[in-house]
Amino acid sequence: MKVCIRVILGAKKYWGYLILSMISIIVLTLTQLYAPWVIKELTDLATKGDPEIAAKASKMGLNLLAAYALQALCSFTRGYSAHYGAYHYLADLRTALYDKLQHLSLNYFNDKQTGQLVSRIMNDAANVELLLAHAIPDLIINVFIFLSVAAILFSINVKLAAASFITTPFLYLINIFYARVVLPKFRLNQKAIGDLNGALQDNLSGVKEIQVFNQQEYEIRKIGMLARRQSNTFLNAMRLGELFHPFISFFSAAGTVIIIIYGGYLASIGEVSIADIVGFILYLGLFYQPITRLSDVNEQLHTAIAGCERVFEVMDEESSIKEKINPTQLTNMKGDIEFRHVTFHYIEGSPIIKNFDLKIQSGTTVALVGPTGVGKTTLVSLLNRFYDPVQGSILIDNCDLKDVSLKSLRDNVSMVLQDVYLFTGTVFENIAYSCRNATKEQIITVAQKAQAHEFIMDLEHGYDTYIGERGVKLSGGQKQRLAIARALLRDAPILLLDEATSALDNQTEAAIQQALSILSAGRTTLMIAHRLSTIKSADQIVVLEGTGVAEQGTHETLLKKKGIYARLHAAQDI
Template identity: 40%
Template sequence: MSIFKTFIQYYKPYQRLFYCDLFCAFVVSVIDLAFPQLLYFLTHGIFTPTTSGIWHIISWVGIGMLVMYSIRYVCQYYITTWGHIMGARMESDMRQDLFNHYQRLSFSYYDRNNTGEMMSKLVSDLFDISELAHHGPENIFISTVKILGSFLLLLFLNVQMTLILFVITVCMVAFSIHKNRKMKAVFMDNRKKIAGVNSSVQDSLSGIRVVKSFANEELERAKFSGSNLQFLDSKENSYKVMGSFVAGNAFFQGLLYTAILVSGGFFIANGSLQVTDLAVYALYIGIFLNPIDVLINFTEQLQKGYSGFKRFMEVVKTTPEIVDKENAVSLHDVTGHIEYKDVSFHYDENAGILQNVNVLIPAGKTIALVGPSGGGKTTLCSLLPRFYDVSAGAVLIDGKDIRDVTLKSLRDAIGIVQQDVYMFAGNIRDNIAYGKPEATQAEIIAAAKNANIHDFIMSLEDGYESYVGERGTRLSGGQKQRISIARVFLKNPKILILDEATSALDNESERYIQASLERLSKDRTTIVVAHRLSTIRNADEILVMNHKGIQESGSHDSLLARGGLYAKYYKMQFEGLDELKEDS
């Protein structure tokens, strides 16, 4: 019922279209029911040898029917056109709501879920919603009107035959309900299996360069074949269930015709039914069976739409773990004073990544985090913009707990340059402007110059309009990195996080980017995560972290003089492993 109520809510913006659609459906149903009744009236009162002026009557009947079917044409056009448009708009609203909800979900949700499956819920699962939204109420309404109307008129023609018809119809309904339960499970399995196919495709195509570099096309084909065959098996099962469902209902329809033919012959033989009445009765049987046929065919559509909407609801009902407090305030006039106060963090119930960490970063200062992978450096940075929330303790900016301020104002105050730079599909200008969508061309150019990328951009044939390729494949790593730095220049935040921003670059690119980063860091509170220790010599303070927490802190020179972990890492990079072994 919860799913049904939520589905109904999507009709609200289109109530006028919906009610007009039902009205037109009612008109169509009444006209369809009228023809056998008109035939019954004509055969019993007009089509007799003693009737005078029959041609005059027939001409008026013909004109009346022409008007009637012209009205039916208009109504059917409205149902087919605007009914489908209403369904398409509802589908679009649901897709937008789902996408908006994806944007609200926390990083932890994306850690647990596959991109291909999420795309499947966004696209494939909602594909049948449009048809369900349009045909669902319409088919149920038309079928109800036609079944009840024809049933009452059949009772009027012959009660005994209609009761026989009723008993067979009840058996037919019971059979349909039984099969419908099986169909619900198999169509839900269909959705899961096609999500697996989408996931396999997304994963393989996103990593196509890795696939080809390892010559593993055959491996990818085998992996895709597995998920593809699983989906095929699921589809085959669904068609088997559908086959028994449709064939069973067709059998019951045959029973109806058989029962009417046999009982009709019996009643004609004993004189309680006229041959003309049996002909009219047969017409009403067609009208009675047609909506049943429609409902039978609609069952497949209903189950597909229901399973898709149910998976849609599973996402929409997922509560974002990180949201604004009810009384959250905006973060204004940021100076950049940061404090990690007894901070602990764990991703799950296992051992924590961080335990009772205390860090103080004065406004405008640069602090560097070094240490082995898995020591919690990136995690510590991720807590600042609330990509994750602390498990214990607090993170403060300018003395304010970041959980007490709005997410937008918090993240507006923080700029992030990462090692893995993401380029959006489009041109260079749009990718730089992502840091400030309303930026002017002059502001974009100024940001590019500060990031040492303007000259390169101008050397391209299309300049700032140059297409970057999917994920920036037409650009080198250093070029992408400088564009990401230009984004942050344009954003102009007071707090800067540099997460291994130069670790994957060659020496020449690193020199360009290091100059850009130094310019970017000026007068900003900066947290640097670095493996290349040469890039952090000028940091105001260096924190050495490992899985046990912060082990050392101090300036570059003081840490070298101490001869501890930092000195060890420094020797590994600049004096060689062999010499390090000899020292040990």
């Protein structure tokens, strides 16, 4: 019930269309109730031998024709208005759900499959349309028909009406039991769909690796297993539904049998007319129809509610990164950075960084080096506030990041990751992603600085070349150069480079290092590198080991210490 109310309140902007649909439903129901009454009255005229039967029948026929015309109009208005409101709200909900995912911290995504989240947006969210355009209207129309027909039945004959209720408790109990058994099954079905989508997303994204390691047969079996599991889950729910349908039909038919037998008895003692019996039986079909369809409506409601619950589960998710009310806006930023007693872990009890302290003066270049797993990339992620420290604080220009607006923070930080992500689109669109209003001249300038212009011009359509999903048509080095150009275009006072030149050959790397040196002038640069040749000119090199700083100094100073950095330097034979 709470889910239904939340969906209805969420669709407030489209209430006008939904109310019009409800009005159409009421009028449509009233026109459906008119036809049996006409037949009852005509039967009454015929059995009584009314001399004006022809004229009265003609009048009733024309009224019935008008009712059918109104019924057709209301049927269209009901369907279109309900779907118009439902689909527009669905578009709004999908957008809101995507926006919610965009603002959740990276912690949320660490244990989620992309395909499952896509399923929430596409499959689960679609259930609001089922709820607003089908389940709720069907529930209302069935309740209205039930109450209206019950009133008519009692107006025709109280005894027959009372007899018609004999089977309703059985029908009600069957539907209640059906609802309690089937609802969990449909929830499992929604989860099974999400699991299948997640596996498909993973496999299609990693199709190259699957082919490289000849794992096609294994993956086919895995997808087949998940597909069969989803089918079996759905069929299990449907089997229970089909099991109950015969019982519902039986008790509905039993009610009609009771009326025929009891109605015949009442007619024999003169308590009911033939016309009343005919009308009663016609209305009885409408009376049992809502009860018979209750299982179908329940099925729709439970399917829709199960999907909507999964949507609202995401919408209600609390982000671990919370922006304070009226946060500080970073303007005219110098770029001083300080890590103050910072501790962070992904898994509680296993700190990646512990009591970490580091000051970076504005306009300087600091390099982080050390073995894999010591927290180099984590520090960069913390600085961008993808995560918050477990303890301690990070300051920029003496402002705690937790007091700063996320937008102003990230507007002042440009970043190049080791794992480059390019969007489906053109070369121009991917470079311009960091600055939507950039001109063609600005794009070309940063591409030249990133040593990308030459290979871009060799592409089929130059900057307008479509590069495919994740830049599949480009080499690793080409993708990284586009990512560097994208970061250069941002022109932010803080530059973060996480193995930004790892996929480049030595000649290109040397050229880009020269461009990055020019770019770094006057701005704060924090770089991560395994190739120590790329950080010789850094103002400060920080060597990480364990959960903290092992050594710190310039390239020459660290070599003289003959410590960890010197050993790494010797191992690379620079």
